[in-house]
Amino acid sequence: MNELNDLLRRILFLPVQGSDFARSVDHLHFFVWSVSMLGAATTLSVALVFVLRYQRKKTLQATPHIEPKPIHEALLIGGPLVLFLTWFAIGYSQYVVLQTPPKEAMDVYVQGKKWMWKFAYPGGPNSTDVLRVPAGRPVRLLLTSRDVIHSFYVPALRLKQDALPGRYTQTWFNADPGRYPIFCAEYCGLGHSAMLGELVVMPAAEFDAWMDEHRRTNQAAAQDQRPIAAEDIDVRGSLLEQGRRIAATQGCLKCHSVDGSRHIGPTWLDLYASKVKLEDGRTIVADEAYLTRSMMEPNAEIVAGYKGVMPTFQGKLSGPEAAAIAEFIKSLRTDAPSAEPQKGPVYVPVTDK
Amino acid sequence: MSLSPTSDAVYNSPNYLTAPTGIRSWLLTLDHKRIGVMYLALVVAAFALGGFFALLLRLELLTPGPTVMDAMTYNRMFTLHGVIMIFLFMIPAIPGVFGNFFLPLMLGAQDVAFPKINLLTVYLYLIGATIAVWGMIQGGTDTGWTFYTPYSTTTVTTLSPVLLGAFILGMGSILTGLNFIVTIHTLRAPGISWMRMPLFVWAMYATSIIQVLATPVLGMTLLLVAIEKTFGFGIFDPARGGDPILFQHLFWFYSHPAVYIMVLPAMAVISEVVQTFARKNMYGYKAVAFSSLGIAFVGFFVWGHHLFTSGQSTFASGVFGVLSMFVGIFTAVKVFNWTATLYKGAIQVSTPFVYFLGFLYFLIFGGLTGIALSTVSLDVHWQDTYFVVAHFHFIMVGATMMAFLAALHYWWPKMFGRMYSERWSLAASLLVILGFNATFIPQFLLGNMGMPRRYYSYPQQFQSLNVASTAGASVLGFGFVLVLVYLVASFFSGRVAGPNPWGSRGYEWDTPSPPNLLNFPETPVITRGPHEYQDGPSAEVTHGH
Numbered sequence: 001m002n003e004l005n006d007l008l009r010r011i012l013f014l015p016v017q018g019s020d021f022a023r024s025v026d027h028l029h030f031f032v033w034s035v036s037m038l039g040a041a042t043t044l045s046v047a048l049v050f051v052l053r054y055q056r057k058k059t060l061q062a063t064p065h066i067e068p069k070p071i072h073e074a075l076l077i078g079g080p081l082v083l084f085l086t087w088f089a090i091g092y093s094q095y096v097v098l099q100t101p102p103k104e105a106m107d108v109y110v111q112g113k114k115w116m117w118k119f120a121y122p123g124g125p126n127s128t129d130v131l132r133v134p135a136g137r138p139v140r141l142l143l144t145s146r147d148v149i150h151s152f153y154v155p156a157l158r159l160k161q162d163a164l165p166g167r168y169t170q171t172w173f174n175a176d177p178g179r180y181p182i183f184c185a186e187y188c189g190l191g192h193s194a195m196l197g198e199l200v201v202m203p204a205a206e207f208d209a210w211m212d213e214h215r216r217t218n219q220a221a222a223q224d225q226r227p228i229a230a231e232d233i234d235v236r237g238s239l240l241e242q243g244r245r246i247a248a249t250q251g252c253l254k255c256h257s258v259d260g261s262r263h264i265g266p267t268w269l270d271l272y273a274s275k276v277k278l279e280d281g282r283t284i285v286a287d288e289a290y291l292t293r294s295m296m297e298p299n300a301e302i303v304a305g306y307k308g309v310m311p312t313f314q315g316k317l318s319g320p321e322a323a324a325i326a327e328f329i330k331s332l333r334t335d336a337p338s339a340e341p342q343k344g345p346v347y348v349p350v351t352d353k
Numbered sequence: 354m355s356l357s358p359t360s361d362a363v364y365n366s367p368n369y370l371t372a373p374t375g376i377r378s379w380l381l382t383l384d385h386k387r388i389g390v391m392y393l394a395l396v397v398a399a400f401a402l403g404g405f406f407a408l409l410l411r412l413e414l415l416t417p418g419p420t421v422m423d424a425m426t427y428n429r430m431f432t433l434h435g436v437i438m439i440f441l442f443m444i445p446a447i448p449g450v451f452g453n454f455f456l457p458l459m460l461g462a463q464d465v466a467f468p469k470i471n472l473l474t475v476y477l478y479l480i481g482a483t484i485a486v487w488g489m490i491q492g493g494t495d496t497g498w499t500f501y502t503p504y505s506t507t508t509v510t511t512l513s514p515v516l517l518g519a520f521i522l523g524m525g526s527i528l529t530g531l532n533f534i535v536t537i538h539t540l541r542a543p544g545i546s547w548m549r550m551p552l553f554v555w556a557m558y559a560t561s562i563i564q565v566l567a568t569p570v571l572g573m574t575l576l577l578v579a580i581e582k583t584f585g586f587g588i589f590d591p592a593r594g595g596d597p598i599l600f601q602h603l604f605w606f607y608s609h610p611a612v613y614i615m616v617l618p619a620m621a622v623i624s625e626v627v628q629t630f631a632r633k634n635m636y637g638y639k640a641v642a643f644s645s646l647g648i649a650f651v652g653f654f655v656w657g658h659h660l661f662t663s664g665q666s667t668f669a670s671g672v673f674g675v676l677s678m679f680v681g682i683f684t685a686v687k688v689f690n691w692t693a694t695l696y697k698g699a700i701q702v703s704t705p706f707v708y709f710l711g712f713l714y715f716l717i718f719g720g721l722t723g724i725a726l727s728t729v730s731l732d733v734h735w736q737d738t739y740f741v742v743a744h745f746h747f748i749m750v751g752a753t754m755m756a757f758l759a760a761l762h763y764w765w766p767k768m769f770g771r772m773y774s775e776r777w778s779l780a781a782s783l784l785v786i787l788g789f790n791a792t793f794i795p796q797f798l799l800g801n802m803g804m805p806r807r808y809y810s811y812p813q814q815f816q817s818l819n820v821a822s823t824a825g826a827s828v829l830g831f832g833f834v835l836v837l838v839y840l841v842a843s844f845f846s847g848r849v850a851g852p853n854p855w856g857s858r859g860y861e862w863d864t865p866s867p868p869n870l871l872n873f874p875e876t877p878v879i880t881r882g883p884h885e886y887q888d889g890p891s892a893e894v895t896h897g898h
Contacts, residue, residue: 028728
């Protein structure tokens with residue numbers, strides 16, 4: 001079975017399969033490809049046989065008038081229909097899996113920018129163009145863009161997700177150890193084809209050690225009050241700490257409480273992942289996309305019982321700043337042992353060291 | 354059979370090409386046949402220009418790094434190639450040339466319903482094309498033909514002229530569609546009931562509906578982009594409070610049906626060609642006729658399959674994916690019926706028939722890759738890679754271009770009254786089909802490997818397949834030049850064709866070649882369906898077996 005998989009993969013020039021998802025997508029690919037080839041070959045052979053068999057013999061040759069029986073047309077429609085819908089059912093169920101990150105996934109914020117990729121770990125370091133993740137653990141990417149639309153593409157994972165300016169999209173994967181190229185798949189100008197990155201999937205223990213190391217460096221840098229990057233945002237401390245600071249300086253906390261009390265706007269405590277009833281009757285889940293949208297287009301989805309008085313923060317908050325605030329909101333949970341979010345085995349509180 | 358405009362008076366009266374004479378008589382003509390010929394000259398020129406840019410692109414991609422141009426020039430080239438091929442060739446080609454020329458002839462009419470509007474569309478094309486091409490070259494537009502926001506509204510290059518050009522071209526497209534719909538409804542000769550219309554007319558009818566309904570949305574969308582770009586209103590750019598995905602929805606609401614504006618006319622041509630050269634009535638006339646309408650209808654509800662990786666809701670992606678399958682079903686119906694038409698036929702393998710076989714082959718693979726792309730999870734890997742590029746070139750060049758060439762070779766004797774060299778045309782058809790395969794099969798594999806489209810430079814591992822593709826493109830280009838050479842030769846010195854060299858029972862062949870200025874001396878009365886060969890071919894076979 002593995003040999004067959006490998007053989008077909010090579011025939012079709014597909015890159016290595018870096019995850020179980022990639023393997024399952026390839027299996028569907030092989031199924032669709034082989035049946036398509038068979039179907040096409042059959043149809044074309046029939047056509048060829050007719051062409052050879054029914055050559056014109058006389059200049060004035062007449063031909064019989066033939067019309068199909070309805071059952072023939074029905075079969076010609078029904079056969080492909082069943083086949084196409086089967087493929088669709090398999091492909092769509094895989095897509096649903098891809099669109100539904102597991103709850104325990106580790107989050108990484110991805111920001112596309114002409115022409116580089118930036119990665120930020122909640123409570124951890126930032127990096128450019130190289131994304132390090134642990135092998136065998138689900139990793140959720142929360143993507144945005146600073147300028148135009150980019151698309152985060154890892155061929156080895158059969159994974160692609162557009163990064164849009166002004167809002168967040170998400171995707172996830174659980175990869176095998178290895179190093180895989182990252183491309184930008186959405187045309188973004190002069191440096192589009194040079195917007196390359198690398199996904200480094202490390203054994204989990206190695207990753208934890210690496211993350212730990214970087215947390216300490218970050219902490220030291222924060223204590224020295226020394227910015228470590230020259231971007232327009234303050235990257236001192238973890239994303240969560242930045243979020244708390246930005247929320248205060250931007251005036252968010254004048255209207256939103258963090259302790260569950262009702263104020264001008266809804267409280268942030270336990271907001272993340274909760275079901276929110278909207279003024280227009282809909283109920284939605286307060287995920288990152290909703291939180292970001294509420295900063296950028298506050299009047300698009302107003303929580304039931306509140307007035308649409310919040311100004312837009314479009315243009316006032318950069319992508320990473322919005323991400324930091326979202327991360328801060330996520331940390332505000334009554335069931336959390338501390339104000340810090342649960343991050344699975346990766347998380348080691350830096351301040352305790 | 355009572356369609357017999359063969360009186361001496363008709364044959365002795367001057368044909369549409371020679372009377373009246375003078376450049377003014379062409380520029381101000383209201384004759385649908387002359388307008389068709391003018392469109393032919395214009396779209397061939399556009400195709401040559403777009404093809405030239407395509408060859409430059411392939412040349413640049415010969416090596417992983419810079420080869421003959423810088424990144425900015427490359428980005429401008431693929432924008433020029435895309436805009437010219439889509440808006441100046443693919444959309445107007447078959448309706449503009451063969452629709453104009455043959456729709457009235459197939460309906461037994463003297464002209465289209467609105468001849469003046471018909472002439473207007475030629476000038477709209479000319480004005481739109483000039484503005485668009487001049488604007489792109491002058492302003493260096495680098496957005497690609499899809500104009501995705503916010504890249505397009507924030508790029509430093511000029512965009513408004515090409516948007517204005519496309520807007521004007523869109524108006525021409527709407528008017529052509531409107532003209533055809535009215536013509537089909539009101540100008541059918543006595544005896545041509547809906548179920549006796551040639552299948553070419555059915556598919557042109559479906560095309561026209563899409564042109565009239567979808568093109569206004571493109572016009573509005575392009576206008577909004579121009580407004581954002583020029584006046585800074587926030588419509589699509591999130592930095593100004595806009596929504597970048599909204600553009601993609603509006604754009605594809607037109608541009609996906611527009612794919613069927615390009616491919617339905619190809620199917621229209623193929624239905625005629627297969628019946629004539631297999632000398633056989635269409636197996637499943639109704640199925641083929643209604644599947645055209647089916648494609649036109651479902652085509653409006655599948656645009657979201659361009660947005661599977663955009664963050665569109667999972668449910669929406671599912672709906673768009675499953676609806677896309679139905680386009681595949683309607684296409685499969687046509688493929689099966691064309692194939693079955695060959696059964697018990699009397700097949701003559703002439704150049705148009707070779708292009709029919711090429712068309713069938715490309716449509717099957719182009720269609721099946723389209724089905725594969727609609728299975729959603731596979732699209733996540735292929736979206737915006739060379740796989741998609743290869744897929745739509747299989748449909749657009751493979752199917753539509755083959756059909757355009759089939760139409761050109763099938764109707765050439767009718768349009769210009771002369772035959773072309775069968776030997777050279779067969780050789781060229783094989784070169785074109787071979788070159789096309791060599792160009793685009795490697796691109797499918799590049800897409801599988803994960804090479805994104807619109808890549809100026811690429812990692813080393815993609816090179817060998819890119820070299821193969823460029824080699825194929827040069828064969829393809831050579832094939833097209835060959836076609837041009839022997840057709841020009843035929844125009845001046847080809848053997849006189851006679852009214853019906855193929856013995857076709859299509860209504861349009863019951864006229865002299867080239868047709869008389871008024872088409873028919875008196876309105877014909879039709880007493881049979883098109884392409885019925887129980888009594889053999891039309892009597893006036895002057896060429897072939």
